[in-house]
Amino acid sequence: MPSNKPIFLIAFLCSGLTAMSQNGNEAFFAFREDGSPAGSLNRAAYFMHRVKENDTTYVCRFYQTTGPMIKCETYKDENLSIPHGRFAWYNKTGSLDSTGLVKNAKKDGYWEFRKPDGSMNMSIFFENGKHVWTRNFTTNITTYADGRILDLNSKSYKDSIAAIVDAIADKKPAEFKGGLKGWSNYIEKTLQTPGRFSGIAGRGARGRVVVSFTIDTEGRATDMYIDHSVEWSVDMETIRILKESPRWSPAMQNGKPVIYRHKQSVTFVVS
Secondary structure (H helix, E strand, O other), rough: OOOOHHHHHHOOOOOOOOOOOOOOOOOEEEEOOOOOOOOOOOOOOEEEEEEEEEEEEEEEEEEEEEEEEEEEEEEEOOOOOOOOOOEEEEOOOOOEEEEEEEEEEEEEEEEEEEEEOOOOOEEEEEEOEEEEEEEEEEOOEEEOOOOEEEEEEOHHHHHHHHHHHHHHHOEEOOOOOHHHHHHHHHHHHOOOOOOOHHHHOOOOOOEEEEEEEEEEEOOOOEEEEEEOOOOHHHHHHHHHHHOOOOEEEEEEEEEEOEEEEEEEEEEEEEO
């Protein structure tokens, strides 16, 4: 089974592989333990679900055959040769281990690395593939690529943060129509427990998926990724209800719409 530890690795190219199942913009590929094609899910140790989101976004999610996600990779082209978008790796229980964005095959923006309990261990910021700084959450020290060190425990830093907090105190979070109750009602009415999960987990079983997503300046849910995975069908059902979500009222700051990061847990129950 492929490791979830490498920070950046193109695991395989789709050329030369035959899809186990293909329908429109989706395709499934089954693999044995050694990474060779299995041909059938019944003989597979894990599988990949490839989704064409648009002409420049191909999302590949790797799953344990009847368990949580292993990793997620995003590419710009059909041959999966240009990494572009979000990458994520998961531990054996389905909790997020690390994640970050890639732009034209170069790391770009924040990369997060979690501890086994889910808390932050380290974050690294990149600009066009170049390392800018690293923050250690245990020591609360940020080290810059040029050698500068910032102690986040220092009084001067805390004072500067307090000033920033005061400056953005008027920020209004994104809101779904009807508020929290309206959002909960939408999830309850839209959510369906997939038959695949029911067959795997059995009657009375529960599965809690946690998903992170961004509400953009136009109120659309974007950049959604699984924070805690349970199994392929319930993970995809969680993503579906977000994609089909009506638009939110975007977050506002200083009278202007701004992006807003949100996290949601969704519980599936097999009756």
